[in-house]
Amino acid sequence: MAVTGPLEEVPLERLRERTSIKWRHFEPDVLPMWVAEMDVVPATPIRDALARALRDGDTGYGRGVGYAEAYARFSEARWGFAPDPAASVTVADVMTGVFELVRMVTDPGDEVVVTSPVYPPFHGFVRHAGRVVREAPLTPDARLDVAAIDDALAAASAGGSRTALLLASPHNPTGTVHARAELEAVASVAERHGATVIVDEVHAPLTLPGAVFTPYLAVDPRGLVVTSASKAWNLAGLRSATILAGADAAATLRTIPEVVTHGPNHLAVIAHAAAYDEGRAWLDAVVAGIAANHALARDLLQGSGVEHRVPDATYLAWLDLSRTPLADPDARADGGVVTDASRPSTALRAAGLGVNAGEPFGAGGENHVRMNLGTSQAIVREGVARLRAAIA
Incomplete structure (x- = not known):
């Protein structure tokens, strides 16, 4: 066939x-x-949106939260959860967002926990930010080891140090979609240790039939999520992403340096919004x-x-x-x-x-x-x- x-x-x-x-x-x-x-x-809607922007000369600087609004519509339609676009910041790409969040919620020399094996830039960007990587490896069947995360966050926060958990959801490279109960357990552990959970959800739209994806902010109002249409719609060369904050993290996100918002590409935002709405x-x-x-x-x-x-x-x-x-x-x-x-x-x-x-x-x-x-x-x-x- x-x-x-x-x-x-x-x-x-x-x-x-x-x-x-x-x-x-x-x-x-x-x-x-x-x-x-x-x-x-x-996808044709993406190409059409870019063609219109070029035809009309809409090639200047971007503004507003249109990216996050498009994503919220997509998220609600796919997963029954709409994050608040008002609690968002548009950034150049996912790892730029992760890098800035790590710098906001931890101090130089602090430890950031990652669930290895995991996307190599998680290691590299954490070190580039002047922080220390602490690994909490996955279980043999490629699931989150909540006990290992608990131990890692306890060690990382010892003596009152600030710490964060950097999570890929779905996981990269294993492709594991974390169960809602796993994410709830992670949120509970992180709150107990005063840790911030930063989640990369860029592969979420690529959840395969039979699996159920749970947006992290649906279980943890203290969380911070970075996502983009770049992977699911193959738009890595049109770089843009959005940071989304849970209700209890919105005030933290508002303190992000204004210069971070200079990176997004206006044409990329147009393309990504078209992907979420029409692709x-x-x-x-x-x-x-x-x-x-x-x-x-x-x-x-x-x-x-x-x-x-x-x-x-x-x-x-x-x-x-x-x-x-x-x-x-x-x-x-x-x-x-x-x-x-x-x-x-x-x-x-x-x-x-x-x-x-x-x-x-x-x-x-x-x-x-x-x-x-x-x-x-x-x-x-x-x-x-x-x-x-x-x-x-």
């Missing part, structure tokens, strides 16, 4: 004409299936394609020794190669230093497949790779074939 949808529209030869980092980082003979960038053309059918088609790709990859990897637990969300496959000949018995997580070099990822690159090494994601990333399935089924098949060839 023929497969259709946005992920099937752009053939490989056209993708190789792109100039983004995904298609220019590796050698031309390497199939890039790494950085979180999908192989799609933007929902396109998103549904993409999500269906992602679910099919995960199932395809799982089937193609059977008998290879590679473990692919189909995630609850995102097009990112977190592959465990510890039972394959590529495994490195001496591998250690490198504390979030971003690099493509590990024994499995280096071997895959030599076999013509570009993926993310697992070690930069922190504890639990050893002998893993992250593989991007936000692409056509033909590329998924080719990528898995190259992976299996490297293992054979």
Whole structure:
């Protein structure tokens, strides 16, 4: 049966004409299936909104909370919860927002807890802010370990130090969608230790069928959330994001430095708002394609020794190669230093497949790779074939 949808529209030869980092980082003979960038053309409503803005010369500076208003409409329609747009700030991108929040709610030298293995910039941006990373690793089945988070926050707040928990929801790289009860438990632990919870929800619109996403602010009025349309609608090159505060954190958000609001791109805000309001059918088609790709990859990897637990969300496959000949018995997580070099990822690159090494994601990333399935089924098949060839 023929497969259709946005992920099937752009053939490989056209993708190789792109100039983004995904298609220019590796050698031309390497199939890039790494950085979180999908192989799609933007949804028609997004292209139309940008065309109107260019036609009308609407290319100046942005203002207001239109971004957050569009997101609130989307959130209410998808998840039954609408954050307050008045308690929001538009920023350049998710990690800019995270960086500024970390600096607001902690002091230099304070510790920030992360749930490793997790998105490497969580490690890097925390250190760049002059703070110290403390890991509270996930459980073996890739769920939040609330007891470990409790212990980490207790240690981080010892002596009256300020601390924060930096959470990816859904989780990156595992694709786990945290259950409401887990988030409620995290909120309770954080409140007991006086910690602020900062949540990156950028992958939330990519929650797959059968999983239920819970917005963090629906369970914790003390929380701060940063999100963007960049991942779900493939708009990383049109950078913009919004910070949303719970009712009890709105006053904190109002103290964010005014200069932080200078970064957002007005055309990007227009594009992201169009995505939230008019790109929902396109998103549904993409999500269906992602679910099919995960199932395809799982089937193609059977008998290879590679473990692919189909995630609850995102097009990112977190592959465990510890039972394959590529495994490195001496591998250690490198504390979030971003690099493509590990024994499995280096071997895959030599076999013509570009993926993310697992070690930069922190504890639990050893002998893993992250593989991007936000692409056509033909590329998924080719990528898995190259992976299996490297293992054979």
